[in-house]
Amino acid sequence: MTMTIKSILAGTALVFALSTQAFAAKTDLTLGVALEPPHLDPTAGAAAAIDEIVYANIFEGLTRIGPNGTVEPALAESWSLSDDELVYTFNLHDGVTFHDGTSLDAGDVVFSLDRARAEDSTNAQKALFAAIDTVEAVDDLTVMVTLKQPSGSFLYNMGWGDAVIVAPETAETNKENPVGTGPFRFDSWAKGSSVSIVRNPDYWGDQVALEKAMFRFISDPAAATASLLAGDVQAFPNFPAPEAVPQFEADPRFAVVIGSTEGETILSTNNGKPPFDKLEVRQAIAHAIDRQAIIDGAMFGQGTPIGSHFAPHHPAYVELVETYPYDPERAKELLAEAGFPDGIKATIKLPPPSYARRGGEIVAAQLREVGIDLEIIPVEWAQWLDQVFKAKDYDLTIVSHTEPNDIGIYARDDYYFQYRNPEFNDVMAKLDATAGEEERYALMRQAQEILANDAVNGFMFQLAKTGIWDADIEGLWENSPVQANDLTEVRWTN
Amino acid sequence: MLFYALRRLFLVSITLLVASIVVFAVLEIVPGDPARLMLGINATEDAVAALRLQMGLDKPLVTRYFSWIGGMLTGDFGRSYTYSVPVMELVRERMVVSLPLALLALILSTTIAIPVGIFSAARRGTSADAGVMAATQVGIAIPNFWFALLLVYLFAVTFRLVPAGGFPGWDAGLGPALASLVLPAIALALPQAAILSRVTRSALLDVMSEDYIRTARAKGLPANTVLWRHALRNALIPVLTILGLQFAFLLAGTIIIENVFYLPGLGRLVFQAITQRDLIVVESVVVLLVATVIVVNFLVDLAYGWADPRLRTR
Numbered sequence: 001m002t003m004t005i006k007s008i009l010a011g012t013a014l015v016f017a018l019s020t021q022a023f024a025a026k027t028d029l030t031l032g033v034a035l036e037p038p039h040l041d042p043t044a045g046a047a048a049a050i051d052e053i054v055y056a057n058i059f060e061g062l063t064r065i066g067p068n069g070t071v072e073p074a075l076a077e078s079w080s081l082s083d084d085e086l087v088y089t090f091n092l093h094d095g096v097t098f099h100d101g102t103s104l105d106a107g108d109v110v111f112s113l114d115r116a117r118a119e120d121s122t123n124a125q126k127a128l129f130a131a132i133d134t135v136e137a138v139d140d141l142t143v144m145v146t147l148k149q150p151s152g153s154f155l156y157n158m159g160w161g162d163a164v165i166v167a168p169e170t171a172e173t174n175k176e177n178p179v180g181t182g183p184f185r186f187d188s189w190a191k192g193s194s195v196s197i198v199r200n201p202d203y204w205g206d207q208v209a210l211e212k213a214m215f216r217f218i219s220d221p222a223a224a225t226a227s228l229l230a231g232d233v234q235a236f237p238n239f240p241a242p243e244a245v246p247q248f249e250a251d252p253r254f255a256v257v258i259g260s261t262e263g264e265t266i267l268s269t270n271n272g273k274p275p276f277d278k279l280e281v282r283q284a285i286a287h288a289i290d291r292q293a294i295i296d297g298a299m300f301g302q303g304t305p306i307g308s309h310f311a312p313h314h315p316a317y318v319e320l321v322e323t324y325p326y327d328p329e330r331a332k333e334l335l336a337e338a339g340f341p342d343g344i345k346a347t348i349k350l351p352p353p354s355y356a357r358r359g360g361e362i363v364a365a366q367l368r369e370v371g372i373d374l375e376i377i378p379v380e381w382a383q384w385l386d387q388v389f390k391a392k393d394y395d396l397t398i399v400s401h402t403e404p405n406d407i408g409i410y411a412r413d414d415y416y417f418q419y420r421n422p423e424f425n426d427v428m429a430k431l432d433a434t435a436g437e438e439e440r441y442a443l444m445r446q447a448q449e450i451l452a453n454d455a456v457n458g459f460m461f462q463l464a465k466t467g468i469w470d471a472d473i474e475g476l477w478e479n480s481p482v483q484a485n486d487l488t489e490v491r492w493t494n
Numbered sequence: 495m496l497f498y499a500l501r502r503l504f505l506v507s508i509t510l511l512v513a514s515i516v517v518f519a520v521l522e523i524v525p526g527d528p529a530r531l532m533l534g535i536n537a538t539e540d541a542v543a544a545l546r547l548q549m550g551l552d553k554p555l556v557t558r559y560f561s562w563i564g565g566m567l568t569g570d571f572g573r574s575y576t577y578s579v580p581v582m583e584l585v586r587e588r589m590v591v592s593l594p595l596a597l598l599a600l601i602l603s604t605t606i607a608i609p610v611g612i613f614s615a616a617r618r619g620t621s622a623d624a625g626v627m628a629a630t631q632v633g634i635a636i637p638n639f640w641f642a643l644l645l646v647y648l649f650a651v652t653f654r655l656v657p658a659g660g661f662p663g664w665d666a667g668l669g670p671a672l673a674s675l676v677l678p679a680i681a682l683a684l685p686q687a688a689i690l691s692r693v694t695r696s697a698l699l700d701v702m703s704e705d706y707i708r709t710a711r712a713k714g715l716p717a718n719t720v721l722w723r724h725a726l727r728n729a730l731i732p733v734l735t736i737l738g739l740q741f742a743f744l745l746a747g748t749i750i751i752e753n754v755f756y757l758p759g760l761g762r763l764v765f766q767a768i769t770q771r772d773l774i775v776v777e778s779v780v781v782l783l784v785a786t787v788i789v790v791n792f793l794v795d796l797a798y799g800w801a802d803p804r805l806r807t808r
Contacts (some may be wrong), residue, residue: 124534223756
């Protein structure tokens, strides 16, 4: 009996020694992600969970968005724009192959872009391709895209996950078995558990340092914390439990990296429904909101106050938080001026994320102070899309708008804010047709100011990105200009 | 006997049919468009319409019900809207986690609860009995997700004996697979054991006051023989009923524990499918679960007959 115990101990010691040895040359990584994607085709779904696995890892587009939000070359090594700003000519990299061995040529690009903008396309971001008139293959490695009108954001748009290049042979099966051109190949998907990807030895660019990466789906905040502490996952790029962050900050084994996202978190207001169609009422709401209290209470201090619908890290950002500073007395006056001296009764519909549910409680308490009595109605996403987004049957709601550079949504007349301002639409139309950076920034500033002055929505804060990973990992993104876990530069330093 | 079986079968079919209609109707009434959910808020109306067409959601309600139910009868449970794989495949993948976990928890809770219940009943009124009762009260009151987290922090984070969660798959070997099921099984089993031991105790005490027990005692049988041979067997009826209910719960009602341990179980599949409006998955899995509950109840009925011969003739 003692012999057996001894040999077990010896065996355990040996395994332990081997595993420490393996640790020295670590080339695999397990990441935690909060949500499981419905499928793995970024050209047929809006779920951020899809891009969080495949973007830049499995699929690539003509261009790509870098860690700081800039447009970088990807499958197109270079491009030129005609003088009338209508024709883009893309030069593709030579020697690019898809994971199934077939080579990439101009025909695949034509196919991908035509498919995305086709009549029966199920691309979730069809608007990205709206400016395209025709796509032609000039030769095997040259593609010519002709636009209907000049578009300043075209190269950026082509860097979205929804605009990646796919092969005609595999386009229909990418949902289950994604075949791209990226530095990682899809390996396996254990539904409900994890997706694994492995290094693509035939990659056209530099080889990545990781041999294998696994994305594990862990949505419960307490479970996410435990999984990191137990070492089951070594990185959680979008950590879902802000309350547990101090614990990790105090632990030298982990790096806690707090960056920004493209998520403008706003108290969306139904501008088309009385009494919220009155500017004074919306201004009153803006004066009644104490942004820092919401950030502290709902997000444990993580987040940056915003005064309009624009990301603070963008070069064209204007500081507008003080347009309507926190001033409950002024809010009450404005309500009285608008004809509601006795206050207002309204509802607030809150979708599941904690920024909305926790933030909504605080917003309701703050608005009650000035006489706006909110009934809180929790809804699921499906209900939210149906009732709030589609039927516009709501007074107030809280949503983080996570698409990058999405100020243009305010120019859509049928959008759920029901905001209609011809002056703003003009600015957006000009922005669409302008390519020069300085002029574009000037228009963006103008747009931000219009929205802030109109108090279209209660602009609250920019959602933070909380990343926690093993202190020996480098190369993960600090910010998320697009929702991605780009692993191309990730390596173990030890 | 044949008539009995046929009648029983008829009732089961009616139950299943009604369940399928109710499930289908409820899910169709619930607001939420699976296509819009998949494509998000930036999608154009025609893209959503194209996806609805692909999913077959453009067909009228009645047509969809009959094609679903018709498929089920031939063993085709349809394809998941979100995953676009056959529903049966999804269920099978989850069953290999949920079923062993449920059985493990059930075995664990029974092996704890029945001896504890007997022990407690045999020492009724003593301080040992009071101690057991207090412990089971605590066991019922503790929220199982909280207890699960304690287990994780102790055994996974501090001692690193087992993983904090996840399921490596049976391909990874029996050891790792079982290791990942141990904590969830304990977390599930303990509250169940607490209930079960209280039921065992009170059932035993009820039986112990029956006339035939007094007779058995009067004819001079030792106390243990009376307890084990005469009392226990009769006390098993309510215990079996609870076991049947618990099994059905363990199979699909363990969503919270599955979340804490991020296990790919049936509960999470249904939950995820509901939030994603993957209606076909919800409908099919719920009907399958209804069928399982009916079968388990039937088995419990048979077990009644085994425990109490008087019930066989009815």
